[in-house]
Amino acid sequence: MSSSLPIGIFDSGIGGLTVANAIRKILPNEQLIYFGDTVHMPYGDKSPEAVKFYSLKIAKFLLDKKCKVIVIACNTASAHAYHELVHFLGDQVPIINVIDPVVNLMVRKGNDKKIGVIGTKSTIRSDIYARKFKAANPKIEVSSLATPLLAPMIEEGFFNNNISKTVINSYLSSSKLKKINSLILACTHYPLIKDEISKFYNGSVNILNTAEIVAQHVEDRLRDLKLLNEGPGKRHQFFVSDYTPSFEKSTKLFFGEKINLTREAIWD
Numbered sequence: 579m580s581s582s583l584p585i586g587i588f589d590s591g592i593g594g595l596t597v598a599n600a601i602r603k604i605l606p607n608e609q610l611i612y613f614g615d616t617v618h619m620p621y622g623d624k625s626p627e628a629v630k631f632y633s634l635k636i637a638k639f640l641l642d643k644k645c646k647v648i649v650i651a652c653n654t655a656s657a658h659a660y661h662e663l664v665h666f667l668g669d670q671v672p673i674i675n676v677i678d679p680v681v682n683l684m685v686r687k688g689n690d691k692k693i694g695v696i697g698t699k700s701t702i703r704s705d706i707y708a709r710k711f712k713a714a715n716p717k718i719e720v721s722s723l724a725t726p727l728l729a730p731m732i733e734e735g736f737f738n739n740n741i742s743k744t745v746i747n748s749y750l751s752s753s754k755l756k757k758i759n760s761l762i763l764a765c766t767h768y769p770l771i772k773d774e775i776s777k778f779y780n781g782s783v784n785i786l787n788t789a790e791i792v793a794q795h796v797e798d799r800l801r802d803l804k805l806l807n808e809g810p811g812k813r814h815q816f817f818v819s820d821y822t823p824s825f826e827k828s829t830k831l832f833f834g835e836k837i838n839l840t841r842e843a844i845w846d
C-alpha cells in the first residue's frame with residue numbers, strides 16, 4: 579500500500595470534523611477524505627442495527643476512494659459498528675475507533691479511580707466504556723451519563739453563552755458524575771464545549787480531549803505501518819449524504835475553517 583493514499587474519516591454528520599481537524603494539525607502531509615452521513619444524523623437516537631448498516635456502506639465508499647486507513651470519528655458508530663467493520667475490512671485497511679485509544683491511554687497512565695463518561699443516548703446505553711475499562715482494570719469505576727441535548731445545541735451554534743452554560747451545568751450536576759477524577763467527552767461534538775466544561779469543574783477534574791488522543795493514535799499507527807506520508811498531501815475532500823448551506827456554514831465551528839461540502843448520494 580502506498581503512503582500517499584488518503585486517510586478516510588466518517589461520522590454521522592459534521593461533528594467528526596473535530597477529529598479530522600486534530601488529525602490535520604499533527605499530520606499536515608496527509609490527505610483526508612471525510613464522509614458525514616447527514617441523511618441519518620443523529621446516530622445517537624438510532625438502533626445499533628441501523629448504525630451498523632450505515633457504517634458498512636460508508637466504509638465501502640471510503641474503500642473505493644482507496645483510503646489507507648479508516649477512522650470512525652463517531653462514538654456511537656465506534657460503539658456499535660467497529661467489530662463489523664473489522665470483520666468486513668479484514669486485512670484490506672486498518673480501522674481505528676475513537677474509544678480504544680482513550681481507554682488504553684487512561685489505563686496506561688493509571689491515574690484514575692472514578693471516570694465519568696458523557697455521550698449520546700446510544701453510546702451510553704451500549705455501556706461500552708464501562709465494559710472496556712472493566713476488562714482492562716476492574717478497579718476503575720466508570721459512571722456514564724447520556725447528554726442528548728449537547729450535540730444539537732452545539733450544532734445550532736449554542737456554546738459559550740448562557741443557554742449552553744445552563745444546559746451543561748444541569749447535566750454535570752448529576753449525582754452520577756460526583757467525585758470523578760476525569761471526564762471523557764464521548765461524542766465528537768463535545769471538544770467545542772471543553773472550555774465550558776472545564777470552567778464548571780474549575781480545574782478539579784481532568785477533561786479528556788478525545789479528538790487529540792485519537793489523532794495521536796492515528797499518527798502512531800501509521801508510523802508503525804510505515805504509512806506516514808512524507809511529501810505534501812493532495813487536497814482534502816469532504817462529502818456528505820445530504821447537503822444544506824447550513825451544514826456547510828457549520829463546518830467552520832468543527833474544522834476551524836469553512837470548507838466546501840460535496841453531496842455524495844450513497845443512499846439513492
Ligand code: DGL
Nearest residue numbers: 590620621622653654766
Ligand atoms: N458525533 C456523534 C458521536 O460521536 C454524535 C452525534 C450523533 O448523535 O449523530 O457519537
